[in-house]
Amino acid sequence: MTAHDPQQAARPNTPTTTYLYDNYDTAFVRERVAEFREQVRRRLEGATTEEEFRPFRLMNGLYLQLHAYMLRVAIPYGTLTARQMRSLADIADKWDKGYGHFTTRQNLQFNWPKLVDVPDILEALAEVEMHAIQTSGNCIRNVTADHFSGVAADEYEDPRPTAEFLRQWSSLHSEFSFLPRKFKIAVSGAAQDRAAVKVHDIGLRVVAGPGGEPGYEVYVGGGLGRSPFVGKVVREFLPREDLLAYLEAILRVYNRFGRRDNKYKARIKILVHETGLDQIRAEVEAEFAAMDRTPFAHDAEEFARIAAFFAPPPYETLPAQSEALQSAKRENPAFAAFAEVNVSAHKIDGYAIVTVSLKPTGGIPGDATSAQMRVLADASEKFGFGELRVSHEQNIVLPHVKKDDLFALWRMLDAAGLATANVGLLTDIISCPGLDYCSLATARSIPIAQAISRRFKDEERQREIGRLGIKISGCINACGHHHVGAIGVLGLEKKGQESYQITLGGDPSLSASVGELLGPGVGADQVADVIEHIVDFYLSERQGEERFIDTWRRLGHARFKDVLRREGENGADI
């Protein structure tokens, strides 16, 4: 079966650039909704206790937050069709407060659903081939992938077929639904790592094997949270046909031997750390060798079936350069800035990748209103083959836009407040929900992001500063990835006061590193000041085009620490 199968063609206007459900997938998701409806009914009737219900509601994406339930909808490998985006907008209007929050794991969260409505929401999602399966809970979570998959100029292979293959394998895995802790997998297939594979429980990079055939470099034991670890290579080259069997071996070793006595030591990163990489590798390989491989015998065929869906859209043959783009840039400086900052190289001549920032000045990072979701859906249909992506930086990507259309697209986005030209720049901040929503939070994080965003709102100054990632978490669980922010901010509570620790030098890419602490925590109203001083110091010291992280690496952490210390001596309360 291919993407152009007659069964699929019965649905007009659905792009074939992404996976489409067949009857089995449809039935499965429908059955999942029915199952959850029954689970909610049993809970309300008292047949299950809250404790018994909890893991099942979590495995359907339903969290209990500080003020209300939160539903986390899966957006597998961050890929959405226009139709799906519209449906998310409709759900936001009908069952929530008219907006949604795109997360660092390429998902979408609704912050205000009612428990009794959730089965209906899931049904509406199923209507457009979506679900909230395994977006939470101690199971294999929604698999993430490079948001430039299939279009990046530096790509070896589109990682999405792999991610979809894993989505199916991990869905309702009977053996791995009650793991010691949550389990996150990310896949990348390009030279540059935009999926942060080294800070996942398992990270996969599609690479060429000895004979040139595609397979995987497998990382294990990376993760953030309380104890951040950079993942280690457990297998340098895994042939494709062994993928599911090998991951099953890793998961089985983890399920049996991962710690269950302390939830903060239960991730596979701790097992790898305490047992040692060599020992873990030996156990995984022994399990892999002992396994009955019959159920995996036809994996290569199934992979090929899935891969056929991810066909390139019908691109036009275009010149590499666009005259229309050049003249629009000359005439409109705001557009020129957008084109410089938010547009990335596409592998096809005449096309570009556009990242739409969900980080307007003073906004909540990752939030989009239903009206904005609809504009994005319309824009993707008008200019981008009806396909969208969610990035782990909490932005939306239009992966195939003709360079000739960029100006028209920009006008459409600008009218909807979606043309902020700050992608990859200082105000493209990643932030977790923090104390405004989260029951585990020790401090607010959204207001900190907003304060920094206002302080640095001058886009020209941001371009002058260059690429710089700020990441904020409202407690040590690190949902905001602060460990891998070039500048990381961690909100803690000290003697009843919010106190923010600042770290420098984090890096989520293949050169992964965990940030180092700058000094004692600072108060909420000082975070923006301190960041400003650090940035000023960087600007005074950088050589040529050097990025912040490279200047920091060259000068060393101590030089930056001095900046904060001098601040303290000048009377700042830190």
Place this chain on the structure above:
Amino acid sequence: MALISEGKFVEDEWRHLADEEDLPRSGKIVVSQQRLEEALAGLGPEQGLGVRLPNTADPAAIAPYFSRLSLIAIAFPAFTDGRGFSLARLVRRAGFKGELRASGRLVADQALHARQCGFDTIEIPHDIAQRQNEAQWAKALGSYAETYQEGYGTRGSILERRRKAAL
């Protein structure tokens, strides 16, 4: 305890023998792993013998006894502790053909997980059985016509069915 098989509450023919109890001369009994040797020596050849395993047991250590065992009961200290599911798969893989029983505070929502991992029966405390009746267990077991993975007691995975349909 209540016993569930294929979504039905059934009579339990087995008796769990506490470690301090004497071996009975008749009836089917389940002993702890520590008493396995003693039971093998003391029971008549016609008497049914089963063993209780903690979810941390080493399947290789128990495999030599498979031919004499009619039942293996794997403990679930908490329903959220999934080690028993992996152990069940390993016990099946090592060749155990008798009754495999999940024993502990499992909930109806796990009926399918248990069957796919190789369990035949589920043994739960009465308080859960009172809240979660037979209809709920049966319904949960039948929640899915097919799943993506190959499991014991299922009709073959979605992957397998797709492949057959394409041939």
